[in-house]
Amino acid sequence: MKTLLFAREDISRIVAAVGFDRLMDDTICGLSEACNGFDSEAHSIPVRSGFSYNDEDSKGLVEWMPVIRYGDRVVIKLVGYHPDNPKKFRLPTVISTIMTFDTRTGHATNIVDGTFLTSLRTGAASAVASMVLAKPDSRVLGLIGAGAQSVTQLHAISRRFDLGEVLIFDTDVSACTTFADRAACAGVELPIEVLPMQEVLSAADILCTSTSIDVGCGPLFEDQAFVPGLHINAVGSDFPGKIELPLALLERSLVCPDFRAQAIAEGECQQLGENDIGPELTELVKEHDKYADYRDRTTVFDSTGWALEDLVMADIMTSLGDEIGVGRSIELECVGQDPKNPYGFIASQSKGLETLLSNVEHWA
């Protein structure tokens, strides 16, 4: 029984074949379609849960984000959030693995690294929300936070809006300094200006906040006058007590969560009553005409990260893997000829090298 592995090398091969732009475009389209066709009866998506800890040596959390598409597959992302990773270990804050399972048998069909893909789909989700809620002629993108997430925010928004300039602020000056180089890695060649937060806030048509602000330390700024029709993608808030935006701003805006129940627990929606929360992303996409009037008003996409987005990524990897012939096939499960014999799997162990060599051939 074959399990397809999409590890760093495999995803690199996909990128080499199709490029970052097509990957982002496919993600934006895939997510739009998934939202448009979303049938809540055909899926079950519980609010994620996990272990969080705040010790001297380990501060962060490991969570599981499961989704089932009934009669098809289960997708579970296992995701770590460790804000000290960049400084202490030169590792990304968010690291994750996506596994998919066939609901007919429970067989693990795919193991997919989620570290890059999570960043990609989080960017894509902001693009999808912005396409409904931001002014179509938005020219100035403001970024608060210059970490990994802000690069994919910029990349995604730049694929759907004719941006003229990018303004960025981060309390970490070195992150700002390197931002343009990282954006160039994604193929984004726009003028990027590092500015004080206040200047970013007052000039942006679309604003993305993606910071690692600590629990209890938000909001990032106070409510104030913004450019008319500002749309904000609030990406950083994803834990109880962690918020980025001021309540007054939320109260006078249309606030749309990706996943209402989770946004109430972990997102900007923590600050709001049930009745002050707008439509979810799926409804926004399905009823985009209905919400077109909001393009002239202040709107917020409360992006906590949703398992449906990971299901879309798993689908895209499978489909691109098929198209390009990428994805390593491994025999993960100890299964032999007789399903009732747990010890029978060792019979064909000598095939290992043979399989590996055929992979090499396939790769060469």
Place this chain on the structure above:
Amino acid sequence: MKTLLFAREDISRIVAAVGFDRLMDDTICGLSEACNGFDSEAHSIPVRSGFSYNDEDSKGLVEWMPVIRYGDRVVIKLVGYHPDNPKKFRLPTVISTIMTFDTRTGHATNIVDGTFLTSLRTGAASAVASMVLAKPDSRVLGLIGAGAQSVTQLHAISRRFDLGEVLIFDTDVSACTTFADRAACAGVELPIEVLPMQEVLSAADILCTSTSIDVGCGPLFEDQAFVPGLHINAVGSDFPGKIELPLALLERSLVCPDFRAQAIAEGECQQLGENDIGPELTELVKEHDKYADYRDRTTVFDSTGWALEDLVMADIMTSLGDEIGVGRSIELECVGQDPKNPYGFIASQSKGLETLLSNVEHWA
């Protein structure tokens, strides 16, 4: 960043190096030690949850079983239970994957197939419970159910008791017919007799029930006279409404769950009030002298499957992998030099083939 993969080939290599008996012995010892040293403050183990479904094409469930050892690692097993697998797909009923994560960074340290290991540790758990609660001179092992789990039940018990004979019953005659061959695969060379259920029940010193009885169809048998001091390992009950043992038997026995909260939700303990439930496995092991008197009375180990057992298996694989030099190293995560650049991971993509070839060398 390296992730160690223990797939079918790798686990086969470990078995080839140390044999099934040492693997079972290590598992029994590892689990005994883990129970003996278990500190509930140093771990968090939520009751597993998951998706269950009962459609025409897919009937079963996919669950996640997480455990954290604070300051060390998170272990999550993703497990499918699909009772039609053997007949429809020639696949085991239970298929699973274990992933481990470093709590300092969230990095995925291991991907381990859990299909064989789950069966192994479920057998080992019964051996650990039986060592405390069964008569030390138990000679007759009775097995109700002749599927995959019963093979590891037999193997495990045979490693700790001087068994003279094995009596087995299953409603599926063909499963009974092939049982001796499967037991031989595990290296168990005891006389095995297929008998009507009643005769198995009335002769066993230790009884293991591991059936796929449907929800609402239990118990398997009615209460009756057993051999004095009978110890039962009830392995099959692991879902709300699924039970194997009759209430009257439970009420007059010491019933010890592996994990109380889960056994109340899914195990034989569903049938009991809180006050009728005995000590958990960890307490049994820690206080084995205190429970020695129960060897002459009827006792039940209510084994629902516990995440600590999977943590033990992950530890054993890591340790044996180290000892023998087994476990394939893969670069799973898309991580580059700059943790703030999600697109930076492709830099070293050309190393793929090189890495693979060095693996081949390592294997040859």
